[in-house]
Amino acid sequence: MCKYRNIFIDLDDTLYDFSAASREAFVETYNLLNYNSYFSSFEQFMSLYEPRNRELWEIYGRGEISKEELNRIRYSYPLECVGVYDAELAARFCCEALGRIPTKKKLIPGAVELLEYLYPKYPLYILSNGFKELQSHKMRTAGIDGYFKQLILSDDIGINKPRPELFRYALECAGALPEDSIMIGDMFETDIAGAAGVGIDQIFLNCKGTRDLLFKPTYEVNELLDIKNIL
Numbered sequence: 715m716c717k718y719r720n721i722f723i724d725l726d727d728t729l730y731d732f733s734a735a736s737r738e739a740f741v742e743t744y745n746l747l748n749y750n751s752y753f754s755s756f757e758q759f760m761s762l763y764e765p766r767n768r769e770l771w772e773i774y775g776r777g778e779i780s781k782e783e784l785n786r787i788r789y790s791y792p793l794e795c796v797g798v799y800d801a802e803l804a805a806r807f808c809c810e811a812l813g814r815i816p817t818k819k820k821l822i823p824g825a826v827e828l829l830e831y832l833y834p835k836y837p838l839y840i841l842s843n844g845f846k847e848l849q850s851h852k853m854r855t856a857g858i859d860g861y862f863k864q865l866i867l868s869d870d871i872g873i874n875k876p877r878p879e880l881f882r883y884a885l886e887c888a889g890a891l892p893e894d895s896i897m898i899g900d901m902f903e904t905d906i907a908g909a910a911g912v913g914i915d916q917i918f919l920n921c922k923g924t925r926d927l928l929f930k931p932t933y934e935v936n937e938l939l940d941i942k943n944i945l
Contacts, residue, residue: 716945718915720890721832722841722866724899728919729829729938730852731820739814743807752798762792775874775904781845785812816851821858822921824938829861831942841884841897843868843875843904864888875901876908885912896932898941906931917941 726732737760743749744756753759767788774784789811790804832838840862842849846869853859866884868874875881885892892913899905900919907928909916915932923936933944 717894718836718896718945719894720839720888720896721836721945722839722884722888722895722897722909722914724897724901724905725840725842725849725853726844727822727921728898728900728905729822729825729858730856731822732815732852735815735818735820735852736811738818738820739811742814743810746810747803747807749807752793752796759792762795763788766791775843775877777873781869812845812848816848816855818852819856821856822938825856825858828938828941829858832945833861836945837888838862839884839888840865840867841875841880842866845869875904876911878908878912881908881912881914885914896945902927902931917944 723729741756744759749759770784770788773779785808789808790801793800793804838861844867846867849867850865864887866887868880871883873879885895896915896917897905897909898917898919900921902918902924906916906918917933917935918931919938920934920936935941
């Protein structure tokens with residue numbers, strides 16, 4: 715019999731295809747706000763936005779900036795790179811894009827089939843760094859909210875994965891122990907290393923074929939449905 719009694723699952727790019735949903739929402743917002751007046755192409759805009767966005771999320775994860783500062787800086791930065799200092803325009807892009815993302819019904823292949831398989835067997839919990847106002851909306855839109863006992867978010871306590879406090883909070887919410895729990899996620903540092911740091915086993919969804927990992931996760935799969943062979 716499988717030793718696990720509780721399963722924690724990351725949401726973005728593990729179950730919900732956040733990359734596809736956000737790109738679609740960004741294209742729509744870029745066109746709506748006539749960003750082609752400032753950038754040579756959508757790809758130029760994204761080439762400025764994406765690296766800075768990753769940096770800012772790391773800073774936000776360390777608790778060095780607020781959610782409001784994260785949003786203000788990351789949407790202002792591409793405009794400022796092309797000499798446009800318009801805080802109102804950046805704020806409009808933020809509002810439009812974040813409003814559109816959770817309306818996209820985008821799931822990683824195999825997500826529903828896996829949840830149908832796991833749901834009768836285990837209590838399932840989402841454990842995510844995403845914003846509270848977006849994550850539940852995305853799950854409802856994608857039709858997966860009913861599979862989970864609880865949505866556990868970094869927003870709840872103001873601490874992000876991979877910090878151990880969030881994983882311990884998740885265990886407390888679930889009434890779970892590290893040794894009878896497992897974490898499923900696509901981000902090695904935040905999901906896998908974070909879970910390992912508090913003694914929770916892990917399943918690394920390695921869709922990109924990442925190598926040179928810092929350590930060997932408990933399990934590693936390339937597709938969601940491969941998890942059915944583990945749990």
